[in-house]
Amino acid sequence: MRAAPVTFRATAAGVGRARLGRLDTPHGSIDTPQFMPVGTQATVKSLTPSDLWTAGTQIILANTYHLSLRPGHERIAALGGLHRFMAWDGPILTDSGGFQVFSLAHLTRVDDDGVSFSSHLDGSPQRLTPEWAMEIQAALGSDIAMAFDQLVDPTLPPAEVAAAMSRTHRWAERCLAARSRPEQALFGIIQGGVDPALRREGAVAIAALPFDGIAIGGLSVGESKAQMAATLEVVAEALGDDPRVRYLMGVGSPLDFFDAVERGIDLFDCVLPTRVARNGQVWTSQGKLNMRNARFQDDAGPVDPECGCETCRNHSRAYIAHLFRAEELLAYRLSSVHNVTYTLDLMGKIRGALADGSFASLREVVAAHFSSPVGIR
RNA sequence: GGGUAGGUUGAGCAGGUGGUGAGCUCCGCUGACUGUAGAUCAGCCGUCUUCGACUGUGGGGGUUCGAUUCCCUCCCUGCCCA
Numbered sequence: 001m002r003a004a005p006v007t008f009r010a011t012a013a014g015v016g017r018a019r020l021g022r023l024d025t026p027h028g029s030i031d032t033p034q035f036m037p038v039g040t041q042a043t044v045k046s047l048t049p050s051d052l053w054t055a056g057t058q059i060i061l062a063n064t065y066h067l068s069l070r071p072g073h074e075r076i077a078a079l080g081g082l083h084r085f086m087a088w089d090g091p092i093l094t095d096s097g098g099f100q101v102f103s104l105a106h107l108t109r110v111d112d113d114g115v116s117f118s119s120h121l122d123g124s125p126q127r128l129t130p131e132w133a134m135e136i137q138a139a140l141g142s143d144i145a146m147a148f149d150q151l152v153d154p155t156l157p158p159a160e161v162a163a164a165m166s167r168t169h170r171w172a173e174r175c176l177a178a179r180s181r182p183e184q185a186l187f188g189i190i191q192g193g194v195d196p197a198l199r200r201e202g203a204v205a206i207a208a209l210p211f212d213g214i215a216i217g218g219l220s221v222g223e224s225k226a227q228m229a230a231t232l233e234v235v236a237e238a239l240g241d242d243p244r245v246r247y248l249m250g251v252g253s254p255l256d257f258f259d260a261v262e263r264g265i266d267l268f269d270c271v272l273p274t275r276v277a278r279n280g281q282v283w284t285s286q287g288k289l290n291m292r293n294a295r296f297q298d299d300a301g302p303v304d305p306e307c308g309c310e311t312c313r314n315h316s317r318a319y320i321a322h323l324f325r326a327e328e329l330l331a332y333r334l335s336s337v338h339n340v341t342y343t344l345d346l347m348g349k350i351r352g353a354l355a356d357g358s359f360a361s362l363r364e365v366v367a368a369h370f371s372s373p374v375g376i377r
Numbered sequence: 378g379g380g381u382a383g384g385u386u387g388a389g390c391a392g393g394u395g396g397u398g399a400g401c402u403c404c405g406c407u408g409a410c411u412g413u414a415g416a417u418c419a420g421c422c423g424u425c426u427u428c429g430a431c432u433g434u435g436g437g438g439g440u441u442c443g444a445u446u447c448c449c450u451c452c453c454u455g456c457c458c459a
Contacts, residue, residue: 040412040413251412271412329416361436
């Protein structure tokens with residue numbers, strides 16, 4: 001297909017550093033702020049591309065490490081690329097495998113050149129380098145590739161956080177040098193833990209490189225909400241009026257979106273909506289609900305009376321509660337359909353609120369239901 | 378009616394041949410989950426005044442300092458025979 005470059009245009013929305021924008025890719029346009037459902041293994045767990053489309057999905061995320069291990073990026077390339085392979089014709093962003101260096105840390109050994117993995121599938125030795133991550137992502141054919149970074153626990157000694165950040169910067173340059181598909185965008189990732197000075201240094205370093213977008217990584221890994229907010233402030237100040245799209249990786253929960261959008265974030269991804277859905281938790285206009293709770297077994301109402309998703313239009317809480325108890329597969333799909341719809345609807349409401357000046361009141365409404373401990377009433 | 382194997386906390390079990398049976402798996406209840414090794418994990422799951430204590434091995438009785446264990450009797454369940 002004709003390879004249109006990935007471009008981003010945004011305008012200030014008048015709320016803090018928030019902005020409204022549009023990201024164009026070879027497979028479609030994305031309204032920002034926007035949320036990307038996570039489909040690590042070329043599937044947003046339990047959902048079909050049709051489900052995703054109906055839920056309002058504009059872009060999904062897939063994973064380099066997982067897909068290179070299984071089924072293999074060469075195989076996917078031979079089968080026509082990731083879009084055709086998974087029958088999702090919309091935009092796809094691929095994560096580089098950097099997160100797996102963190103989440104599978106006990107199976108990895110990091111050195112300056114790259115990371116040695118012991119495959120989580122069969123224990124076989126694997127080697128991931130910036131160049132290899134770029135080659136895999138080129139083979140997958142995603143619209144947006146991510147630089148291979150090193151994410152570490154921000155509570156580690158400062159020297160270790162700084163070392164991982166420096167390595168991330170060197171790897172960032174290697175990723176840029178290893179680009180092979182001009183139509184595939186490449187985003188750099190800012191690291192630096194939660195130390196303001198280090199984060200600022202990370203932001204300046206990544207912003208200085210010719211990436212198509214700027215991602216903020218290493219957050220929502222256990223730090224406090226205040227630390228995350230402060231870190232986003234530091235990054236926002238360091239980036240100034242940099243026009244590139246800003247992507248906060250691995251976030252988040254409904255309230256996280258508000259905190260980040262007002263600090264200039266345009267893109268989000270998170271496993272939370274789909275993961276918690278599979279574990280019985282649904283997000284609603286009334287807050288979080290655990291559909292496994294006994295009280296829902298006799299509740300004939302929809303999961304969320306204010307939601308128009310397939311699940312809420314057709315099924316009762318009692319039915320969903322039954323499906324979870326019976327361990328029926330439909331429980332996971334119906335809950336995921338709802339949570340993805342809820343999350344994307346929320347992003348849509350946030351965009352609408354930015355446009356009409358009701359951001360603060362929308363946040364209040366959501367906070368009223370999500371700030372208190374879960375599952376109360 | 379005779380024989381035989383059993384009766385343990387919602388279910389299913391383990392254990393225990395005179396001196397700490399609250400141990401397991403389900404079920405059930407609640408919570409957690411943030412660039413997915415996650416349809417997962419954790420806590421609780423007899424009672425209470427819960428860092429502990431008490432009660433509990435089908436019912437009743439007996440022997441004993443002490444009984445789930447030994448004796449008597451009754452009840453219930455499976456199977457075999459009549």
